[in-house]
Amino acid sequence: MNAEALFLSLRLAATVSFLLLVLALPLAYGLAFSTWRGKFLVESVVALPLVLPPTVLGFYALVAMGPRGPLGKIWQSLFGHSLAFTFAGLVLASMLYSLPFAVQPLVASFESLDRRLLDASAVLGASRARTFLRVILPLAWPGVLTALVLSFAHTLGEFGVVLMVGGNLPGITRTVSIDIYDRVQALDYAAAHQTALLLLLVSFVVLAIVYGVNRRVWSPWLAK
Amino acid sequence: MLSVQIRKQFRSNARQPFLLDITATFAPGFTVLFGPSGAGKSTLLDCIAGLQQPDSGEIRLGEESFFDAAGALSLPPQRRELAYVFQSLALFPHLSVEQNIRYGLDKLTLSEQTERSNGIARTFRIGNLLTRRPTELSGGEKQRVALARSLITRPRVLLLDEPLTGLDSALRRSILEDLRAWYAANRIPILYVTHNREEVDAIGERVVTLANGRVQESGAPGAILDAPRSIELAHAAGFENVLPAIVVEHRSTDGVMRVSLDHAACEIEIPLGDGEPGSEVRVAIRAGDILISTQAPHFLSARNILPGIVESLETRGTMVAIRVKAGAIFQVHVTPGAVRALDLSPGLLVWLVIKTHSCHLVR
Numbered sequence: 001m002n003a004e005a006l007f008l009s010l011r012l013a014a015t016v017s018f019l020l021l022v023l024a025l026p027l028a029y030g031l032a033f034s035t036w037r038g039k040f041l042v043e044s045v046v047a048l049p050l051v052l053p054p055t056v057l058g059f060y061a062l063v064a065m066g067p068r069g070p071l072g073k074i075w076q077s078l079f080g081h082s083l084a085f086t087f088a089g090l091v092l093a094s095m096l097y098s099l100p101f102a103v104q105p106l107v108a109s110f111e112s113l114d115r116r117l118l119d120a121s122a123v124l125g126a127s128r129a130r131t132f133l134r135v136i137l138p139l140a141w142p143g144v145l146t147a148l149v150l151s152f153a154h155t156l157g158e159f160g161v162v163l164m165v166g167g168n169l170p171g172i173t174r175t176v177s178i179d180i181y182d183r184v185q186a187l188d189y190a191a192a193h194q195t196a197l198l199l200l201l202v203s204f205v206v207l208a209i210v211y212g213v214n215r216r217v218w219s220p221w222l223a224k
Numbered sequence: 225m226l227s228v229q230i231r232k233q234f235r236s237n238a239r240q241p242f243l244l245d246i247t248a249t250f251a252p253g254f255t256v257l258f259g260p261s262g263a264g265k266s267t268l269l270d271c272i273a274g275l276q277q278p279d280s281g282e283i284r285l286g287e288e289s290f291f292d293a294a295g296a297l298s299l300p301p302q303r304r305e306l307a308y309v310f311q312s313l314a315l316f317p318h319l320s321v322e323q324n325i326r327y328g329l330d331k332l333t334l335s336e337q338t339e340r341s342n343g344i345a346r347t348f349r350i351g352n353l354l355t356r357r358p359t360e361l362s363g364g365e366k367q368r369v370a371l372a373r374s375l376i377t378r379p380r381v382l383l384l385d386e387p388l389t390g391l392d393s394a395l396r397r398s399i400l401e402d403l404r405a406w407y408a409a410n411r412i413p414i415l416y417v418t419h420n421r422e423e424v425d426a427i428g429e430r431v432v433t434l435a436n437g438r439v440q441e442s443g444a445p446g447a448i449l450d451a452p453r454s455i456e457l458a459h460a461a462g463f464e465n466v467l468p469a470i471v472v473e474h475r476s477t478d479g480v481m482r483v484s485l486d487h488a489a490c491e492i493e494i495p496l497g498d499g500e501p502g503s504e505v506r507v508a509i510r511a512g513d514i515l516i517s518t519q520a521p522h523f524l525s526a527r528n529i530l531p532g533i534v535e536s537l538e539t540r541g542t543m544v545a546i547r548v549k550a551g552a553i554f555q556v557h558v559t560p561g562a563v564r565a566l567d568l569s570p571g572l573l574v575w576l577v578i579k580t581h582s583c584h585l586v587r
Contacts (some may be wrong), residue, residue, distance in 0.1 A: 124328035
């Protein structure tokens with residue numbers, strides 16, 4: 001088994017799920033509580049990665065991160081090297097790819113909260129931030145956990161986006177799923193099987209945690 | 225003095241557009257907001273609290289403006305410094321009772337918080353519950369905690385949306401007494417939404433009746449609720465006696481029909497209504513519309529004179545509720561003076577006198 005690839009995948013998944021949570025919390029808050037009419041547009045954009053082929057997503061991510069892409073240019077001027085085919089580039093693309101898996105469980109759990117609790121908090125003088133920290137987050141924690149775990153698992157198993165954006169650089173962008181693909185190409189079925197089985201088990205455990213914690217929150221496809 | 229003059233149109237509402245159009249002032253003291261569900265009572269409270277925005281008008285407390293559509297001003301709920309106890313109570317389920325009641329005090333020092341929470345816990349008799357979670361409380365305890373959590377902030381207005389629903393009347397009275405004790409030291413406007421007639425009588429300084437988003441009447445509770453203007457209000461006002469009955473016969477020429485109550489234990493005459501002979505109906509009679517006599521009455525125009533036995537007497541403020549078994553069980557409300565004059569006591573043989581048109585056929 002390729003420990004380097006496994007370690008890279010775990011590091012990627014951990015980084016992505018943490019950063020994604022930071023991004024998804026305010027986004028989900030807005031989607032759950034805003035009364036803005038154009039909200040459905042944001043919801044559609046957030047859900048896009050669910051239906052887009054990873055190659056399409058990966059392709060546009062690659063173009064944006066390339067030396068002539070908008071993201072690539074900014075990155076180049078800040079850090080002096082290109083964003084594509086780096087770990088950071090992989091993190092960015094993976095965040096995009098796993099975005100709905102972080103946002104939708106959060107939106108679902110925020111929307112299931114009793115609005116009167118939030119009203120009560122406001123009438124008692126609590127600011128929105130205090131209401132969020134003292135009422136919303138503690139009550140929506142199964143949704144937070146689900147978002148974390150699902151984006152972790154989803155990032156761990158991604159393939160198409162990594163291949164498009166990251167290429168196949170050992171220790172930098174060669175993740176477990178790429179490694180499996182390589183082994184199969186090389187007809188090394190035994191090694192491929194070892195890694196694939198591990199990934200299967202990890203995914204199962206992760207989903208078991210999600211369902212065990214709360215069966216209502218998990219429904220990124222049917223949220224609402 | 226809280227003054228409200230607002231309009232709010234609901235278009236998206238399921239069946240028909242609903243217009244809330246309220247002009248009212250609320251002086252310090254209890255004002256009961258009374259009306260059928262859907263009359264706009266909770267929406268009015270939400271607007272006063274700042275949880276919903278009216279389309280136009282203004283809401284002011286004394287000189288301070290909470291909402292002014294003309295001046296494009298709407299104070300957020302956090303800055304209105306009022307208290308609002310919801311029908312659902314909305315206790316924070318993940319916090320202990322003590323954390324719940326201290327929730328609105330985060331700007332005070334810890335010692336001030338402790339002082340206030342001890343004080344309010346005494347007033348509402350919840351000192352022994354402080355470490356519990358809301359799920360471990362009984363209905364009455366939850367209501368006390370919700371009141372304590374709201375009142376600990378020393379609000380300038382208190383909004384109560386059916387806070388005592390689902391409690392038995394003894395518990396309700398005991399909580400109301402605690403609330404009155406609190407009010408004695410904190411004279412602020414208190415808006416109390418209910419459609420329980422008994423609560424109205426227990427609180428009753430002033431009643432404002434609402435129906436279809438508008439104020440119908442305001443004044444003393446007795447004057448308004450005993451002659452309600454609309455059918456909805458009459459139903460909401462509640463009749464103390466609602467008795468199952470079976471239609472015996474129609475006397476169409478007299479415009480009346482006879483019904484038997486409680487498995488034919490007695491028969492009364494009521495105004496002619498729907499219901500073929502033999503069909504089951506219900507008859508509603510206000511407890512205050514029934515007369516009591518200690519001698520068999522003669523020469524009366526009233527058509528229903530039923531002998532019965534006094535079962536119990538219960539004094540409620542300035543009114544005595546008497547239960548009389550006269551075939552069915554009747555609730556009769558009389559004044560304490562009447563009880564003294566007639567020397568009413570349990571076991572006494574009495575006659576109930578009910579006018580035909582005091583009996584209402586209800587569905």
